[in-house]
Amino acid sequence: MGFQEEWCIEMNKTVIEPSKGWKVIDFEELWRYKDLLYFLTVRGIKARYAQSILGIGWAIIQPLFTTLVFTVVFGGLAKVDSDGMPYILFSYLALWPWNYFSGTLNESANSLIANAGMITKVYFPRLILPLAAIFSKLLDFIISFVVLLILLIYFKVMPGIGIIWLPILLIQLLMTSLGIGMILSAMAVQYRDVKYALGFIVQLLLYGAPVVYSTTAVPEQYQFLYSLNPMVGVIEGIRAMFLSRPMPWEWIWPGSIVAIIFFVFGLFYFRRMEKVFADVA
């Protein structure tokens, strides 16, 4: 017994010291707080649609109306080339991941500031906050997928075999969101400018990805540079798999590498900045 007790105490030994340099995120600790992640995610979802009439319906209305406006403006008036498919389907296939991406950027960038009260009063792995922001947006993502299914049925489109690659693209989407989300949230604690800048930057970024137009419109000499945007590959990949076209790997792999870089750098950067959060928040 004595041995066991001693062992238990050893397990819980904490040493607090000033930390230096770059460190790896403590994944074991993160795992111990998985229940907190769960409840924060649920809290995020419940709080977002509390006391609203349409509730979760907003997750459908928002992308649907954006798609309609794009269809009228870019498809109807500006006659943007949509690779020969109905423009409404063309733009919705892109807006589905794009809305998730832009939504998570906003939510995660603000996650630390919005919870400054928690950060300064209790310790938990801070990474939980941007993570919960990103996970709570997943519900919207799933719901807008239902709308996509309806559109597919309406246009009698059958997804091709490429659909097996969907998880890979979703991982790329998550890694990009999470990577940039971690960097932005850590920066936003110290520099409130991030919050103001983000709104319009996300709007501008929309034109850096093939959401309203097709990749065929990109001049050949810029195509590689363009494909470094991880969202380009995600959107092109999703379009291809739902329309039974060959997977456009040349558009995907450069972005995948960039996504991994963002993710890994984000992890380290967040960990490095973490220690000053409570002091500057």
Added chain:
Amino acid sequence: MSDTIIKVENLSKRYRIGLQEKKADTFAQQIWNNFKAPIENFKRIKSLGKFEEESESVHWALKDVSFEVKKGEVLGIIGKNGAGKSTLLKILSKITEPTSGRIEMNGRVAALLEVGTGFHPELTGRENIYMNGTILGMTKKEIDRKLEEIIDFSGVEKYVDTPVKFYSSGMRVRLGFSVAAHLEPEILIIDEVLSVGDFEFQKKCLGKMEDVSQKEGRTVLFVSHNMGAVRNLTRKSILLNEGSLRLTSNTNEVVNEYLRIQKSKSENQSFESEIFEGIVVEYKNGNNAFEIFDDLKFEFSIKSKNLLPNEFRLGVTVSSMDEINIFSGVTNVISQSEFQNGRLELVIKSPNLVEGEYKLSFSLGLGDLFESRREFLVHRHALVFSVANLNPEKPSLMNWQSSYGNIVVKSQNLILS
């Protein structure tokens, strides 16, 4: 294996105070500053977390603090505002990092710096119990097991499925504390959270805390401004003053030292107005507090007699340090001819104040409580004085709790027949 559960060695923490903005002399300068502002701001904000060189903008919140806590001990942490108590707690609870030094802790730590952290107004009481519990480091399973007990303890059973935004602030505190009270850490860190909530519930919490430390052998670090609560709950305390550790000893000694510091501070505090040159608190020879149950004496020295009315009454209010009035009164009429030497002595016959610190406010006016009173001059919280048990032979009011109030009614004045 030693029974030292917390070991703090040479702990220091510095903060950077935001630098002052430059002021413009001219309009053109102001415009120019506005253009330059982003660059200046960037430098300033960037430096908030960094320290290249020592400068006036660096503030040491803690300097070279070392102490040890044994298993099962309840340690009080005392000090006035800005002494570094909160910083120490924040480092112990891992919220912020120390600048230098080292802490070793053997056991699960739970810190209670606030009641109900993470509560969301839109979520129900039940959901918030899970929210708050997991933030404090419990797992869902643990909360599942204790849920009934937590709800019972909080006394809000009826509303547990109502969103917390419809709760009164008292109910919120009850719920928050109730979650915290069911934590099972080896080390519990508590910051003045007991100062909220109603009397009944406070007592319940104090009881729960005593249970925790005595029966279950848990180590507790307890920070408070409430000397009564510290005396009740702790035997050993440390005193922090301007970031350094001033004294580690038994709680009584530490509380007295704390009062001594406060006292020397209030002596330096120079009260001055057009009429008065100053007020001296007349403690008995060499002491730094009034003996408990003694008369309170103050001497006012008058600067300019001409400004005083020929006749007046002095109104007096004594309040606690958190500026809650305890009692008031008005003297008889005094006329100028009665104080030739420019001094007025005020004696308040034993008001039976319990040990602690108090603020004195006074006013000059005509009329008293039975007629209409007109005041010429009001000085709120003009000075601070202390009351303490200075006689070691005499028993202290050991069992007096802060919630009992500030005045003792002696038993001869409580008649049972």
